[in-house]
Amino acid sequence: MSSNENPQGWLPIALSSQVTAQAPLARRCCGREYVLFRDADGSARILEDRCAHRKAPLSLGRITPEGWLECPYHGWRYSGATGDCMQIPNLARNETIPGNYCVENFTAAERDGVVFLWQGANPPGSERPVPDISLPEGERLGEGSCLITLPAHDLATTLLDAPWLVLDLPGLHIVPDHLQGEPLLDERGLAVEWALDWAPLARRRRRTPGDYPLALALILDEAGRAARVEIRDVASYRVVLSAGLYCAPVTHCVSALHWRWAVNPPAVAGQPAYLVNAADRLSLSMRSSVDATQLVALHPYISSVWLGRIPAVEPALTPSRR
């Protein structure tokens, strides 16, 4: 897990759908400003968001028919692939542009509907793959982004210790403190499971752990950048909601969140109307703020395992993967 302000590796910086060939997109990540756009062949490109000329934000500019990014201030045009300045308006035809006129360009990757920025001293290698959270086909699909006033490191620990503080699951209720078993560490990251109930029922009943109709499984990768969420109908053991959550530092106290989800609702035919309604509302989004009172009151059991402060339980026998 990376807890510093300048993490290395692939950083989720935008949803693929937000990066277009129509208008550049401004993004701040780890305190730096970037501009994202698609060039003429549809590739997602990431440049520093400041013109080499007078430091104006390129994100306020436009994408030219050639697929170059044009500065809004004096019209300098840049290639997304190299960062090179390709054209300067007003110049006569016999005037050329020096080769060192360029802005910094950054390695971008796209996977599972998310654009990643490579941050590191060396080019990306296979030892740090782009996070893989492919979603299944779903009856309903959704995605979103927001900022949250939590440092990225604290966001990751909060997601592990108290997912109800950052996840918004309409119609569902994550049962606080009803952790199912122990967190498990494997090559995918740290996996943890929480009891989940239908919200209309949760207010009226109190079940013992293990007796809830739904379960929320969350696997957070080692870097704390990506998490897979699965909600299962316990009786049928069918996944009813799959989601990918992505997080990157924006500033020292603000993080960017991106999420994508797919829902295959449980069979609720013949069930009471409130349950049918709750199943119809199944979706996922993330909150832009956390309840500070709850945050300071929680027990950081899971994050302590993730951070290595306490050891993970070593099963006596090799467990089957949940």
Added chain:
Amino acid sequence: MTTIDFDEQIALGVDRGKSRHTPWEPGRHILRDAWFPVAHSQSIGSAPRRRFVHAQPYYLWRDGRVLRATECHPDELKALRGRGSEFTGGSGDYPVVDRYGFAWVWYGDPADAEPGLIPDIPFLSPARGGPAYARLSNYFHCSYELVLENILDLTHIDFVHGNYGGTHESDEDHIRVESTSETVTMIRTTKRRPTSAYQKQVLGIREQFQDVDFYTHVFIRSGVCFLHAHYSHAPSMPLMQNNTPESRFLTRADATFGVEQCDDPSYRRNWPKTGPMVAAQDERMLNPQNPRYVLEGYKQDMNTRFDTAGLLFRRRHQALVERQQQDDFSYHDDIVKASDIAEVLKVKRVG
């Protein structure tokens, strides 16, 4: 006075002279001993108005008919008497002059406050302010150096104000620069430049292309600038704008148009109304530019020949900084020998 034809002398992208070695750090250095036109005279009454020059407060008010600029609110003046700063020689009263419709205050040693150092503004009357419709007040959230650079490179008009000034596809586009130790003048000559949407739709100009000459004249210490353009088929009138550095983060832009230079009464009244929109277009660039110069480490800018006036401004500014660091706050006599700015701008003098 130095006159340079940059088309011949400045190769593309060459940032020559001291600016290559001296980081350009807008907001880093303060230039003193200058007159700053901090407010429209007509806006000052018995109730004090506060202004800042490089964070130094100026309270402007009228004591009967006498214009005063004081370090503190008039109610606190008695308590300050004799304990004021060096800017007022301890008196609490700054040197102040009412001219060209502005209250000009002195920022520096009051012993050196020579009214003859107030710029010559040929298109404004020294004795009276312009009509209310010709006066504007705007702010830019940046240091004044960035505003002056914006004004000295008018190729930004083509992109930032294209709807008002026309776009960049002209047949010829040349820059000529004149300067003294205290001023920089930029003259841009364009041939067959597209007529702007504003000129076509609002002014009814039918010609698709025009020859246009743009003029910018800036005073390095104070930020005062003159802007003018001559269109072959459209009316225009000169503008004086103060660009007062209130802080590293805020520049006040009070402006007055020289309406006497324009024979078209409709244009005279309507063009100043575009001021807030034009300022907002500039603010959209200047506001995000400023932290990148003021807060972040130095990173050299890339330039073209169109930046020549801006680069010369940087060098002249740096020269003044270095002189003032050596306690030399004087004005060199090259300003006396400079071209008559009325002739440069091609405007008639207003009495």
